[in-house]
Amino acid sequence: MMRFMSMLMAAGLAALLACSNGGAAAAPKRPCLADVKKLCGLSRDREKIRACLIEKQDQLSQGCRAKIKEMRGAKDGAAIPAQKQPYGNDPKQISYVYPAMVGGRPPLIAFIHGGGWIHGDPVNTVWNKPAHFTQGYAFASIGYRLSPQVSIEEEARDVAAAIGALRRDANRLGFDPDRIILMGHSAGAHLAALVSTDSRYLGSDFGAVRGVVLLDGAGYDVASVMKGHGIEQRIYARAWGRDEAEWARLSPIHHTAAPNAPHWAILYVGSREESGNQSKAFVAALQQGGADAVVTAIPDTTHGRLNHELGTAGDYATDVVDAFVKTVVAG
Template identity: 45%
Template sequence: MNAAPKVLLAAAAAAAALAAPILAQQRGGARLPAECRAEIVKLCGTDRAQMRTCLREKYAELSEGCQSALRERMGTRGGQGAAPPRRIAATSWAEFVSQRVSSTVIYGSHDRQQVDIYTPDDAVGDTPLVVFVHGGGWSIGNRSAVQAKPQHFKDAGYVFASAGYRLLPDTPVEQQAADIGAALRALRAQAETGGFDPERIVLMGHSAGAHLAALVATDPTYAGDAFGAIRGVVLLDGAGYDVPAAMATPTLEMPNLYRDVFGTDPTRQKALSPITHVGGKDAPHWLALYVAERANSKAQSEALIAALGQAGAQAEAAAINGTDHGRMNRELGTEAGAAQTEAVDAFVERVLG
């Protein structure tokens, strides 16, 4: 078996191995490292009945170290009557093959400072580029968590790229935004090899990635000479565009996370708020989608879009019904995510078409 099927089998098997309580000490088995357990709780919550399903869907969003720990734990349980790994359906393998990385751009010395590029077979030098920034609370996630997006955008005639960046606690948000800016500069330098137009880029982010995308697209400090290539910005259910306002909201969903990420200094909170920088040199086109039932995301998205509109940008905020924070991202490019997919497709076509 070659390497790619092994990766898929490992992912499914690791999730299947979690049928028993994942966070509990297992007789004769290995306990997951504390950092990995915390990462899983942050990603999937504490409901053990739902944890296996969650991890099967979001395995790729875990850090490489936690993925490795899960695979090792699966191995230690192999002699304890654990069910054999589930077979991967042919459609899953076909989907994996269709989304193979065409090339990787390395823009720093850290293993997260890399950008994966997915190029259509017929891409030429003037093919526009969609760059995705993953979420994960500024502390987890990785660039491989792209789900159906690469194939969807390739089919639509775009080159797709997924940018990695360093994470908390080792790397503060300022440096994460700087990583995204450096990634954009490195991508543009590789445009000829990647088969895309270095002057036509849509920057898209989900959750924490939406915050970073918005920050980079309102504060030219981060992207430098790549800033002008950002023709449009797509924000998927972000809630941190005005950090002081978010932290003052009584219904803030994760106050401890925001405190850990942005600190308590009002000056720093404002500096890390995209809305603070609106009215300077902003990207010209914006689309902010938010989960209809998520009040904080609605308020933050609409406030940012209103500010951008007043400053002269073409900006729109739209609610997406019948989804949630994770599905907003995971189902983009699929039939299940038709609402957000149609909104994003129309925006990208208008900006890059």
């Protein structure tokens, strides 16, 4: 466990975090220094900085990510070759498809990245998932336009359009277009839940979604978050604005009457109260609507680590997801 921390240590990031011998004048030689200062501040408490970076790893700049990978001299899942699948004219309207290592027409696991609806990308958020899941399935990571360029409703429409494009090209890409598992982390969990409960987004593609995996989302009932006072409310306020009607319309919990995707695995960080409350309430609503839905608390992890470590050997969340996917595709 704590693989990202070990990667940073192996890369010599401690040198990048040093507050002496260079300061601002040395910044050009330390491509991560600006990122570290912005996200976590500068401190001699290396463990505190490392813990902060693990939690906020998805917000590191591409230059910092590239330098860390270069320094540690190792490849992760994102380095596996992928086929690009555009579905619109905007550069962000693209999916990256990682073919299965098995023959035939395996199911597809389609991942939707997080980032608070305002940042994130489909390449630097997959981590170990392609290498792990392509052992039995095709894997795709869906990109979508972000707020404030577009509304959150348009983000959901982008996700739906991406799924439609993937299905139409399934023969070339090598998967069964009628057996899809949607997976989303954080804001991506909200988008996955929304398109898998409100059939207006996917339309004729709705029935192809056999199962949904949600990783530590807290936006299943947006209004309850927006009316709170925690860190989630501050994060959500930047993307959601003040339109209460929109909060309700785009909250998956208000769309749990049938039809829904038939099978759901909802995971949340055990120590994160808002995510736990939302996950449990959403599961109860899905069950009332006739769906098979289970919720699992993941101990000894954080919001960022849950996503980063999915697909690694010995990871509890990975075991939960593997068992769920195997059951769904076998049914």
